[in-house]
Amino acid sequence: MKLWGGRFEKNTNEIVDSFQNSIKFDYRMYKQDIKGSIAHAGMLGYKGIIGQKDAETIIKGLAEILADIEAGKVEFKQEAEDIHMNIESLLIEKIGQVGKKLHTGRSRNDQVALDFRMYLKEEMDEIIYLIKELCSLLLKKAEENAELIMPGYTHMQKAQPITLGHHLMAYFHMFCRDMNRFHDCYGRTDVMPLGSGALAGTTYDLDREMVAKELGFGSISGNSMDAVGDRDFVIEFISGCSILMMHLSRFCEELVLWNSHEFGYIEMDDSMSTGSSIMPQKKNPDVAELIRGKTGRVYGDLMAMLTIMKALPLAYNKDMQEDKEAAFDAADTVKNCIAVFIPMFDTITFNKEKIKEKLKGGFLNATDAADYLVYKGVAFRDAHEAIGGMVNYCIKNKKALEDLSLEELKTFNPSFESDIYEYISMESCVLRRNTAGGPSPKRVLEAIEEGKRHLDIIISKD
Structure with missing residues (x-):
């Protein structure tokens, strides 16, 4: 007989049992369920809703069940x-009829909301820790390459010279935003729903604040229907996972490109690469590709949750049982991807000579040539037109801007002088980009120090 089967005359059909049970995936919340039940039982005893001795017996029984589960003794x-x-069934088996008093003043609706919030809070702590590790590695690599000049791209075409350190710091800022998103989501998840019952609270004189304090929650829910019918915290969590995966995927896409023979910017470590079953020369960036592919999986988890919740009337509906697999999958995928990305990126070798070689071609210094004319008093639009004509001329004659003689330069604008060659050297182009947030080595090193301080603040808060 089911614990809820009092009004039923028939046993549940086996196919229904198989279809609607969730133990095959929600078993992983056993710690949260037992911890929540211990806090609930303690409060029931303290308030005199059940006898203090009964509460102590329940708490002892729950602790023993937790130990049995951890020891692999429970199926x-x-x-x-x-x-x-x-x-609850295990508890009744262990301590007898007293175990039936545990569910006083609660429903599985507020119980599952409690367990899930506790579970996701722990998942967010783990994810934030992993992002910190990745950010620390990015700061280290950016500092090592703060002066290495490389091509910057827009539209996958060479655009302007930057530094590798500046490029890596762009990802540092992305991942810092991810940490902030999870911190924000944590705050909205940190709301204790127990005491909301099935949807309308309870007639028992529960002390919800006592339970919230015992379980480490920052606040209690303000509306019993919203408390059991809300899964915004799950959607927000998976949304944060999706944005984080998008950032990882963008990074992996660049690493795949940089690892190609056509770019040659990096060499993947043998330990973080795979080979081909037929082509003996191949060393494939499978880790980066798989992370890129798994991004779509997490997006699917987000779309599943949005679709599940989009038309549900208040309050709880069985549809919401589908929330856990999506959230579990998103959390597992994100943690696995960051955990493997860190050693993959840490063991990459940057081919500095190849990167320097790629600075040739593409007219990376064209904007600086236009700026040169502006500083000489030429209107920017006129300067832009002149440099555009020079680029066209260079393409036809297979030259770079710096290859043009001063006489050739003056045919496009008489303001050119001999100092133009120093002005449009790659080193000068980068050094002059010294505005706050810019790619000059000085600004990159400042950004790295600020990044270190930011991580220290986050770590100290935790």
Whole structure:
């Protein structure tokens, strides 16, 4: 007989049992379920809703069940449907009729919301820790390459010279925003729903604040229907995972390109690469490609949650059981991807000579040539037109801007002088880009120091 089966005359059909049970995936919330039940039982005893001795017996029994689970002595039962009913059934088996008092003043609706919020808070702590590790590595690599000049791209075409350190710091800022998103999401997840019952609270004189404090929640929910019918925190969590995966995917895309023979900017370590079953010369960037591919998987988890919730009337609906697999998958995927990305990136070798070689061609200094004329008193639009004509001339004659003689330069604008050659050297182009947030080595090193301070603040808060 089901724990909820009092009004039923028939047993549940086996196919229904199999279809609707969730223990096959929500078992992973057993710690949160037991911890929440211990806090709930303690409060029931303290308030005199159940006897203090009964509360102590329940708490002792739950602690023993947790130890048994950790020791691998427990096999969850499909017929008990979910982790909540499994734990309660185990408790009744262990301590007898007293165990039936545990569910006083609560519903599985507020119980699952509690467990899930506790679970995702822990997941966010783990993800934030991994992002910090990645950000620390990015700062280290950026500092090592703060002066290495490389081509910057727009539209996948060479645009202007930057430094590799500046390029890597762009990803540092992306991942810092990811950390901030998870911190924000954590705050909105840190709301204790227990005491909301199925949807309308309860007639028992519960002390919700006591339970919230015991479980480490920052606040309690303000509306019982919203508390059990809300999954915004899940959607927000998976959204944060999706944005983080998008950043990882962009990074991986560039690493795949840089690893190609056509670019040659980097060499993947043998330990983080794979080979071909037929082509003996191949060393493939499979880790980066797989992270890029798994991004779509996490996007799918987000779309699943948005679709599940888009038309649900208040309050709880069984549809919401589908929330856990999506969130579990997103969390697992993100953690696995960051955990493998860090050693992959840490063992990459940058081919500095190849990067310097790629500075040739593409007219990376064209904007600086236009700026030169502006400083000589030429209107920017006139300067832009003159340099455009020079680039066209160079393409036809297979030359770079710096290859043109002063006489050739003056045919496009008489303001050119001999100092133009120093002005449009790659080193000068980068050094002059000294505005706050710019790619000059000085500004990159400043950004790195600021990044270190930012990480120290985040770590100290935690």
